[in-house]
Amino acid sequence: MNILVLHRDNVPLSLRSQTPFWESKDVFITSHPFVLPQTDVPDYDTFVSDELDKLELYKYDLFVLPLDLSESYMEYTGLRVAAHIRLTPKWRSLTTPILFLCIEKVEDIVRFASLGEIVNSYSVFCSSRTEQDDLLKCFYYIDKSYSKTKWSIEDFTNSPEYQSFLLRMRCIQAPANYASHHSLANEWAIMRWNDMMTNHISMGEKDFTKMLYYKYLRTTYGNGQQLNKWRRDNPYIEKIAGIDSTKRLILIDDEWEKGWSDILSYIASVSGYQFDYCKIDKKWDRTTLIREVKQFVSDNDHHTDCYLLDLRLHDTDFDETYLKQNKLRLSGYDILDYIKSCNKANPIIIFSASNKVWNLKNAVRSIGVSSNNNEGAIDYVLKETPESALKATESYKLYCDFVNSIRISFKLSELKKIVVKQRELTKISDNVEPLNEFVNLAILDKGKNNNSMLKSCLMTLMTFVEDYIKDRFELIETGDKNAKRIQLTWTKSYSNTTINGDVTKHVFVKRKQIESSSRYYIEDSYYSEDPTEPMDLYGKISSKGDIGILLSVLYIQYRFNDHDINTFFLPLKRKRNAISHESKKISLSYDELYDFYFKIIVPIIEHDNKNVFKNKKNE
């Protein structure tokens, strides 16, 4: 029988060294002094983990230790060491019996020690006998009754005995910084994501993995076997495919150094987009923090496509009384406002582990563009918390949520360019205000491609172009109406200039006679998509409310080519279809609308305001 005795010289002398007495009884004692260094004192959990790591615990049939392994008896550090043994599967000693040598009765241990319940758990014993013969009887009894070979680790961790032990260990306290900074949740989520990666990031054994609280959570909620079982049927986390390499993600999280910057940087590097993070210093006071983060956003906003933002960035965000007394809100909201004020189309993903923030999920999702256009986020991604006890599939789903939000955000970041362009256009023209409606609608849609929203966006752009041109141009028909080709002339009415152009090079109209009316309606196709196709112009292009004006102006006044005209013409057709079939789903994407804006609307405004534009540029 191999027995490991852990002590700090506070067990009977006979257990502190191998003696002939034990050998004659086939009992082999390994004595291991378990003494904290007096200088450079490490954290106790780290010390315990490191020490036990060295001891090859699986070799032993029994562990013997006192209740106290530190200087002050009432710290009951022996119980903590035992809890480490029971909560660390990798040491393969979950079932090995533990014997405490102590004078205290079990009920006193439970009463005085926070981890006292461990003495009531499976294969844990207490003995106040210190004589060799008494101890020997005790060892034999334990060996006979509780041989560790009875259980496989998997069987044991799923057994009612172990589950009951875990219930008794609910008293394990989260260290203070974890309660206030939810960093364990961060670390937990990072571990879960890392577990699911095709290529694990080498994160080393971080200190937090040695903490008893972490081990408890990991054993209770993050059972490695559950994960392995899940892995057999599920994919690993892969890169986010198809992302443009110019896209850039920014992380704003006070816990960036806990591992998020590492793992997000890894995902970005394999997916091929750029990543950076704000190096928040924990020592900044609230005002400094907000100022520094705003400065970071200001310096980076022009080439950022998505912000990943935690709302609780400062210690004071965890103190509700403080926030209430000082009439403050979470510091993350100040940053959110600032990001939106830099560019209202900035995609922001709220990235938080806080249960309280979780409650805001729906609120955040429902916020789009507020009245002052400074609020709103694209989405909310929950950082998994250990306490949420998610299954591996649920963890994976959270990762998928993240991937989905990143995709949508990167797509929506195109809107940022429109907002910037709108600012430029506003400086040179008084007429572009209606276009802001398009941006607001697109932000509200949050990449969902909601059909009504798309329709509204399209209507906004089309109406703008139609009104803009009709306000300025009037078609004057000339030439022979019966001829195959007709000459159209229009007046740029607001400047009384006449411009001539041969529309027939580009426009053709199929006629359709309706009953007895001699009038021809433009019915089917207005524009030859194949430039080599012979023009087929039969009828009259009516002068008012007609697409002929629009096309003619675009071709001749603004000199658009066929390809550019398409970006206007095809959505126009769909718009007309949508109007005539009100319930019909419109087949359109935001990319087409962005093209429409940049290839048609912007050149028109800039063309008509060339001088102003030049002057502004020179300024």
Place this chain on the structure above:
Amino acid sequence: MNKTLILDDRLERRNVLMKDKDTVELNNCVNKGWLTFITELPTSRDELEKVLTNYSMIAIHRSWMVDHGVENLIEEIIRRNNDYYIVYSGGISQNLLLNGRMRLNMNAASFYSENLPVMIKRYATGETTQPLLELLYGMSWKLALLLEYRNLIWLGGSEYDYDKEYDLRVLIADNARIPNEQLSLDWIEREIQKEKYNFTLL
């Protein structure tokens, strides 16, 4: 008067971890001159020593020392001056008394508890001989000594004194009921040291 120094580089920490009434108590300690709160210390040996010698109990947040690379220097100065030394941090998972109850490693949440202002006051006015035990266990600090003493005499084995153990058992059982002031344990520290000495010789 025994004066205490607390270095905390993040003032919000106290606001978050401490209840309002305890913060008021702590501010009283500052007003009475028993306690000094600072956010920075000099890092050169001479200047550091000059500041620290004004206090006989020093509590410093671990991160500040680690960031400034002065852990060993501070410990050396405090040990030489035989001062009480408290290292606290949110990352400390287990409170530990060290160096013959002269040093305490403590989780920040335990440190900023209701025990802190009480201990500072009692230490300043000379009402306690075990300030770190009082900080750690509050009203139960005598129980910690009783349990330790009983454990030591039990470890004595053959010289186990059942009468003494019985008396202790009664004291331990009564601990919660007897007001601290009425439970005189002046003798116990001496006895504990004697038992420790005897046991080491066994």
